[in-house]
Amino acid sequence: MPKCNLLLVAFSILIAHTSFVLGEDDKAKQRSYVVRDFRIFYTLEGKAAIPADDRDASGVPDRVEDLAKQLWVAQQLFCEVLKFPTPVNCQRYPQADCIEVFLRHRDSGNGTAFDGLNKARVIPGETPARKSLVIVIGSHVDPTKNVTPAHEFFHLVQYGATYFKNRWYLEGMTRWSEHAVWAGDLGKVRYAPRGTWPQNSAKLKDLFQMSYDAEFVLWNPIAKATDQQGALPTSDTLRMLATIRYSNGKPVLQDMQLTGAAVMREILLELGEQDDRAFRELKYQDWSEENQRSPQNDPYIYAAVMNVLRRHDDNVGPYEPTSSTKAPR
Structure with missing residues (x-):
């Protein structure tokens, strides 16, 4: 499906989608902070208030600057250094020219990335934007201790690459991605990287019911099987990103390690081809939210993964x- 296209600074086919709505009361209280593609909205009042600490006396709270740094580093690392497709101005979102990030009170959960386009808010003194992609981050989230901002940005990368939203893929791969900015090159591996690939029917049945834990039995094993180095590719951009630090002095990139980036990028591109095939063969009329998450998609997603893995390993x-691998409707 989408073939997408990006910069340096230190510091809809028919589709139904999830969208974000901001109430008028919220708008009246919010302040904004802009860093390239990211427009961050926050408040110092009420339940969604963030700490007002401002170590560098910049006029912008540390929490907001720290959030912006993590988001921007994640974007540059994935889309510039590792060449993942960017969600901004891509084929699926040609009108999206910014990412709006709202810090809001949440009773549960840390963040949500939405796959629908929103009309971008007007910010005085800033270049007007047409449409935005939206991320909501809990106002309680401290980016110096929590990788939620980078996690939610990676969901936007996925949305720009493919319409599939089955959770074992969506959340499992994104859990893998957290190690791009977090410590360590890879999470736990609970399936032998050498296989057997594809996995047997019992393991696939379990996999297709998973969410975050799919990281351990599919995405991490594949990363390990295809990347023995586990190091980020050196470049001027990466060296610059390594110098960026949070307000407390801690580096945003906790190390220069990540295992499996190349194969994950290939898989996302392959999924963009497989969702076209699924759309035809499953006779979808549109990419409704139900169709994006349908169990019928599972074998198409897995086929994309195996197609890519086979390029790296002749034993796959x-x-x-086929009818034998598809879940009943």
């Missing part, structure tokens, strides 16, 4: 989305 066996 055949796997096709």
Whole structure:
């Protein structure tokens, strides 16, 4: 599906989608902070108030600057250094020219990334934007201790690459991605990287019911199987990103390690081809939210993964989305 296209600074086919709505009361209280593609909205009042600490006396709270740094580093690392597709101005979102990030009170959970386009808010003194992609981050989240901002940005990368939103793919791969900015090159591995690939039917049945834990039994093993180095590719951009620090002095990039970036990028691009095939063969009329999350997608997603893995390992066996591998409707 989408083929997408990006910069340096130190510091809809028919589709139904999830959208974000901001109440008028919220708008009246909010302040804004802009860093390139990111427009961050926050408040110092009420339940969604963030700490007002401002170590560098910049006039912008440390919490907001720290959030902006993590988001921008994640964007530059994935989309510039590692060449993942960017969600801004891509084929699926040609009108999206900014990412709006709202810090809000949340009773549960740390963040949400929305796949629908919103009309961008007007910010006095800033270049007007047409449409925005939206991330909501809990006002309680401290980016110096929590990777939620980078996690939610990676969801936007996924949305720009493919319409599939099955959770074992969506959340499992994103858990893998957290190690791009977090410590360590990879999380736990609970399936032998050497396989057997594809996995047997019992393991696939379990996999397709998973969410975050799919990281351990699919995404991390594949990363390990295809990348023995576990190091980020050196470049001027990466060296610059390594110098960026949070307000407390801690580096945003906790190390220069990440295992499996190349294969994950290939898989996202392959998923952009497989969702076209799924749309035809499953006779979808549109990419409704139900269709994006349908169990019928599972074998198409897995086929994309195996297609890519087979390019790295001749021992990977055949796997096709046939009537025997599709879940009943």
